[in-house]
Amino acid sequence: MTDPTQNTRILLASRPHGEPTSDNFTIEAVPIPVPAEGEVLLRTIYLSLDPYMRGRMSAAKSYAAPVEVGTVMQGGTVAEVIESRDASLQVGDVVLSFTGWQSYGVAAAKHVRKLDPTLAPISTAVGVLGMPGFTAYAGLLEIGRPQPGETVVVAAAAGPVGSAVGQIARIKGARAVGIAGGPDKVAWLEELGFDVALDHRSPTFGDDLKAAVPDGIDVYFENVGGHVWDTVLPHLNTYARVPLCGLVAHYNETELPPGPDRSSRLMTSILTKSLTIRGFIQTEFVKTHYTAFQEDAAEWLRDGTLRHREDVVKGLENAPEAFAGLLKGTSFGKLLVQVGDDPTRTS
Ligand code: NDP
Numbered sequence: 383m384t385d386p387t388q389n390t391r392i393l394l395a396s397r398p399h400g401e402p403t404s405d406n407f408t409i410e411a412v413p414i415p416v417p418a419e420g421e422v423l424l425r426t427i428y429l430s431l432d433p434y435m436r437g438r439m440s441a442a443k444s445y446a447a448p449v450e451v452g453t454v455m456q457g458g459t460v461a462e463v464i465e466s467r468d469a470s471l472q473v474g475d476v477v478l479s480f481t482g483w484q485s486y487g488v489a490a491a492k493h494v495r496k497l498d499p500t501l502a503p504i505s506t507a508v509g510v511l512g513m514p515g516f517t518a519y520a521g522l523l524e525i526g527r528p529q530p531g532e533t534v535v536v537a538a539a540a541g542p543v544g545s546a547v548g549q550i551a552r553i554k555g556a557r558a559v560g561i562a563g564g565p566d567k568v569a570w571l572e573e574l575g576f577d578v579a580l581d582h583r584s585p586t587f588g589d590d591l592k593a594a595v596p597d598g599i600d601v602y603f604e605n606v607g608g609h610v611w612d613t614v615l616p617h618l619n620t621y622a623r624v625p626l627c628g629l630v631a632h633y634n635e636t637e638l639p640p641g642p643d644r645s646s647r648l649m650t651s652i653l654t655k656s657l658t659i660r661g662f663i664q665t666e667f668v669k670t671h672y673t674a675f676q677e678d679a680a681e682w683l684r685d686g687t688l689r690h691r692e693d694v695v696k697g698l699e700n701a702p703e704a705f706a707g708l709l710k711g712t713s714f715g716k717l718l719v720q721v722g723d724d725p726t727r728t729s
Contacts, residue, residue, distance in 0.1 A: 384485045384698055384721065389414045391484035392701055394449045398439055401634045401709070406439065407455070407702045415488045417467045422494065424461035424479055424487050426721040429698065430508035431457065431705050431713075436633040445663050455483035455701075458508045460497070462725060471496065476726065478507045483701055485721050499726040502683060509542050509716035510690035511679055513664060517627060518546035519675045520667035522603060523554075525625035525660045530555030532600035535591075535617075537610045539579065540567035542690065542716040543627060546679075547603045548576050549688050556601070559594050561610055563711045570714075574689055582610050591617065598622075606631045615648070618655060626661040633709055691715030 384390035388411040395408040417423045438449045438456055449456055459482070463475040468491030471477070477494040481487025497504050502511055509515065528534050534551035538544040539560030548558040552575060560571040560579045571579035578594040580587060591613055598619035604611060608631030618624070632639075651657060682688035693713045695704040698721045708717050 385411060386485075386722075387414075388412065389484055389486040390698055391454050391482075392698065393453060394439060394451055394455055396451060397441055397448075398436075398634075400636050402436070402439060402702065402706050404702050409699055414486045417465055417488045420468050420490055420492070421488050422463045422468060422471050422477075422491050423465035424459070424477065424481055424489060424494070425464050426459050426461050426481060426485050426487065426698075427476070427724050428460040428505050428508065428694075429457050429483060429701060429719040429721050430459065430512075431701065431708055431717045431719060432514070433628060433630050433633060433709060435705060436709060456480065457482045458513065459487070459721075460504050460507055461487065461494075462722075466491070468492075474725075476504050478512065483698065485698055502680065504724065504726050505692060505694075505716075505718055506683070506690070508718065509692060510546060510683060510688065511676070514542035514716060515546050515679050515688075515690075516667075516672065516675050517664040518543045518603075519550060519679065520664055520671045521625040521627050521662055522547050522550055522601070524667060524671065525658075525662060526551075526601040526603060526623050528554050528556040528601050531557070533557045533559060533595050533597055534601040534603065535559045535561065535595065535599050535614060536603040536605070537561045537582075537614075538605035538628070538630060539571055539576070540691075540714060541605070544603070544605055545571070545574060545690065545715075546688065549574060549682075551601070552576075553682065553687055559591075559599075561591075567714060570691065582613075588613050601625070603627060604629070608632065612644075615651060618651065618657060620655045622655065622657050624657060624659040626659055630709060692718055694718045694720050696720045 393408045398406045459479045476497045479494040534556045536544045536547040540562040548560045551558040557577045560576040568579040580590045599617045602624045604626045605628045607629035693715045701719045
């Protein structure tokens with residue numbers, strides 16, 4: 383664990399070319415920052431690692447500005463208030479914040495959200511009850527619009543987004559088919575109640591998918607792209623909806639994959655099957671769907687219909703390696719770095 387008398391932080395040292403490595407980051411210790419009026423000093427408990435961070439490491443134009451080289455890597459955090467210069471927050475409060483890859487951070491009190499540790503474990507604020515859970519909820523219900531009896535297929539199904547997508551699809555009366563890498567993840571999806579779970583690394587994946595969707599696919603929740611997308615595309619039904627949430631198989635690419643060019647086949651499928659392929663960034667739906675998500679997800683979590691899993695890596699210094707693994711499937715469930723003690727957990 384980090385030195386509690388200093389702020390340990392991880393800076394982006396250079397932009398990765400391909401897979402991020404430890405050389406792309408610098409770790410340093412600096413004095414703990416001092417909050418100004420209206421701000422709070424936060425001690426990081428959990429740092430959330432999410433695939434979008436790969437985009438922030440790149441200078442390529444995207445929906446959000448990149449992290450500048452030489453500055454602290456961005457990221458969602460669950461943190462404890464250790465000094466408050468705002469009447470709305472007290473020392474000891476636990477908040478959802480965005481203080482990034484560091485052990486202490488300062489934030490405006492109005493930019494953090496106080497959590498109630500008696501309602502749910504505080505780490506869920508960056509997982510099933512936070513951004514990934516919301517992404518699943520809004521993308522599936524607003525774009526996928528699954529109907530009872532329809533078949534919903536989801537990629538990266540053992541991650542925080544995909545596992546919520548499959549479970550919400552079942553709550554809405556659809557059949558859920560999950561695609562994940564490896565037997566352990568497949569077994570967990572079966573435990574969660576997915577109707578079928580498939581291993582995309584299996585040599586029989588294509589045949590397995592065909593057998594799993596005898597009536598075709600009505601909704602495909604896309605998280606990965608690559609060979610999974612190629613395998614899914616022929617099975618999409620007329621009027622199928624594809625919430626295009628992420629393309630993690632391509633985030634480390636340095637050039638276009640080798641040919642042949644299949645774009646004409648894709649465009650023909652979109653045309654002849656009247657497909658809706660709709661990209662989205664979850665923030666688009668915050669105003670319209672966040673309140674309903676919080677109510678529904680909290681209830682589903684309480685009554686056990688929505689389950690989740692966390693993969694907790696201890697120590698901020700391990701964040702770069704854990705992040706590189708996230709993009710390759712080495713994590714299992716919502717990936718968190720435990721940066722400091724969790725005062726809400728006794729063991
Ligand atoms: P995950 O924890 O699911 O991690 C990504 C997973 O993708 C890996 O664990 C791995 O799982 C799988 N994967 C990686 N490479 C491949 C590949 N080549 N082929 C197939 N699967 C692969 O991440 P999240 O649940 O946090 O995020 C899921 C997706 O949602 C990401 O693409 C992310 O960028 C996107 N996202 C989009 C948001 C939006 O607003 N649009 C918001 C949040 C997330 P496995 O071991 O099973 O192969």
